[in-house]
Amino acid sequence: MTTNTTHLLSDREIARIRASARRRRNIGRFFGYLFLTVFGLAFAFPLYWTMSSSLQTWQELRSFYPQLLPSVPQWTNYVQVFTLVPFARWMLNTVLIIGISIPGSLITGTMAAYAFSRFRFWGRNVWFIIMLGTMMIPAWVTLIPQYLLFHRLKLINTYVPLTIGSWLGGGAFTIFLLRQFILGIPRDLDEAAHIDGAGPMRILVQVIVPLMKPALTTLGILTFLGIWNDFFGPFIYLNRRHMFTAAVGLRFFQTMPMEANEPKDHLLMAAASITTIPVLIVFIFAQRYFVQGVVMSGLKL
Amino acid sequence: MDYTLESSSASGRLKRRVSPIVLRENKYGYLFLMPWLIGFFGLFLGPALASLYFSFTRYNVLSPATWIGPGNYVRMFTQDNLFYTSLVRTLYFTGLSVPLGVLGSMALAILLNMEVRGKVLYRTLFFMPSLVPLVSAVVLWLWLLNPDWGIVNNALRSMGVSPPSWFGDRRWALPSLAMVGLWGSVGGTRMIIFLAGLQGIPAEMYDAAHIDGAGAWNRIRHITLPLLSPTIFFNTVLAIIGSLQAFQGAFVATEGGPAYATWVFGMHIYKHAFDYWNMGYGSALAWFFAIVIIALTIMQQRLSTKWVYYYGE
Known part of the structure; x- marks a missing residue:
């Protein structure tokens, strides 16, 4: 043991170790950025390509050397989509369904969540487990009789089958998330x-709901995205063209034979962009709430 | 917390009468749960049981379902x-x-x-x-x-x-x-x-x-x-x-x-x-x-x- 120094390593050696650690960290950082950038571009490219294709002529699209940018942006492609098929109507239909569903699932979902989190009624835990259990059962099991039921009630080609569920609790996932959120609100406030x-009604409306804004915003966004993207429900319940939603309309447009027998890849890309752009806009405005919502809603498992 | 309070006051009476607190909890619990319960029976349990029944029948919608046992x-x-x-x-x-x-x-x-x-x-x-x-x-x-x-x-x-x-x-x-x-x-x-x-x-x-x-x-x-x-x-x-x-x-x-x-x-x-x-x-x-x-x-x-x-x- 030496008496003149308490360090095991000289200053120089410490500096060297620090430098090598920094170098290693920098190399790690470099690869981190590299991966992130490569993946980011790979994920975004298909979207970019869609938008770019939607503004080209079909001759351009089929040329031997594909163009990353349209030589002259063909905005008429979009006009053509709206004139060939009633796309504006289909988008309005979707907005209508969303407008009916969001209040429904937020109101009735909050009610159920309030019941589960604040009242001790008989069979509460059993009901709660049953509710979670319904998430495990594939939709196929209930879909066939539901279809027959709505058929018998003459509700095919109406929006009732597509919206009624949201006015009856809005689904197990919604209720579960809202319940977790209400459990996090101190009971002292209720008391x-x-x-x-x-x-109880006033406590819900004036105490609990104002505190639930982040959770309700998140679920509102999720409901919007879910309905905007839903294909199968509208596909089986709607078969009149003017009733279609945007997703079903896009599918219809994809399979529709063209009179002039010209390729319609550019128009299909325009139509795909039309259905995609609204959700991207909603997300850009809402992403802060959305990510917060998922983190906060207690996905502590 | 308040649960123990309620249950002890309920059993404390020893008579088979339900305390007003328990009654209230049930009343409001089921009241707020009602929309989901209707949905559960009408859109989930009912249809699920119906499709279980259909699965033992031959049924093409036009004519009534005929029972065929485990045939399907x-x-x-x-x-x-x-x-x-x-x-x-x-x-x-x-x-x-x-x-x-x-x-x-x-x-x-x-x-x-x-x-x-x-x-x-x-x-x-x-x-x-x-x-x-x-x-x-x-x-x-x-x-x-x-x-x-x-x-x-x-x-x-x-x-x-x-x-x-x-x-x-x-x-x-x-x-x-x-x-x-x-x-x-x-x-x-x-x-x-x-x-x-x-x-x-x-x-x-x-x-x-x-x-x-x-x-x-x-x-x-x-x-x-x-x-x-x-x-x-x-x-x-x-x-x-x-x-x-x-x-x-x-x-x-x-x-x-x-x-x-x-x-x-x-x-x-x-x-x-x-x-x-x-x-x-x-x-x-x-x-x-x-x-x-x-x-x-x-x-x-x-x-x-x-x-x-x-x-x-």
Whole structure:
């Protein structure tokens, strides 16, 4: 043991070790950025390619050397999509279904979540487990009789089959998420309001709901995306053209034979862009709430 | 807390009378639960029991259902050639999608969780494909993977590779479909759930490991993976359930073709129920499928005790 120094390593050696650690970290960082950038571009490229294709002529699309950018942007492609098929109508139909569904699932979902998180009624835990269990059963099991039921009630080609579920609880996932959120709201608040003479309904509307904004926003966004993207439900329940939603309309347009027998790849890309752009806009505005919502809604498993 | 209060006051009376508090809890509990309960009976339990009944009948909607006992189930195993092949195809599709999907989402989340600049930009880039409506995603990939004009094959040809015709090729159609699915799901909600899980891992753990001289790989192997295992489990279960049921992509892309190459089990059910109007046989297929999915989920739950680690329990 030496007496003149308490360090095991000289200053120089410490500096060298630090430098090598920094170098290693920098190399790791470099590869991290490299991977992120490569993956990011790979994920975004198909979207970019769609948008670019949607603004080209079909002759350009089929040329031997594909163009990354249209030589002259063909905005008329979009006009053509809207005139060949009633795409504007289909988008409005989708918005209508969304407009009916979002309030439904938020209101009735919150009610169920409130019941599960704040009241001790008989069979509460059993009902809760049953509710979670319904998530495991594939939709096929209920779909056939549901279809027959709506058929018998003459509700095919109406929006009732597509929206009624959201007014009846809005699905197990919605209720589960909202319940987790309400459980995180201190009960003292309820009790203070109770002492002040507020009934359960008033406590819900004036105390709980104002605090649930982040969760309700998240679920509103999820409902929007879910309905905008849904294909199969509208596909089996709607068969009149003017009733179609945007997703079903796109499929219809994809399979529709063209009169002039010209390729319609450019128009298909325009139509695909038309159905994609609204969700991208919603996401860009909402992404902060959305990511927060997933993190906060207690996906602590 | 107040539960014990209520129950003791209820039993304290010793008479078979219900205390007003219990009555109130029940009244409001069921009142607020009512919309969901109506939905549960009308849109879930009722239809589920009805399809269980249909599965023992021959029923083509036009004439009333006739009871044939287990005939549909016998037919499934003995006379339906597409039954086994579609089941195997579904498992193949799941085997392609789930490991790649879950590992991919986790890898992206770990990368994003590093201290990187422009995190939000990268996250948005990864997340965007999951927002693209399924029909649009299929339409755009049909174009990208077009055997003659698609950019993918153009690029492959210029590199001197003779490219497959993707959705037009029996061997490549299902992998193509899996690829579209992966593009649309790897950076989606699953990745966000992984990010949330990663952020739940206390930073002290990494600091401690760092001081002990653990390298990046060891930190991932001995801290991240064990502490993330509940999230991995949750995401795997969801991914398996999702990809077993996936059929809309196959339906939009090629309607099960070419030569039944993408005829997955969901497609089989759909065709019988809504194309051939064999509601009885379709219901039997649906119930068989439900039992397979439930069994697989329970199996995973059992297996999970061997590898899922709950921190702090």
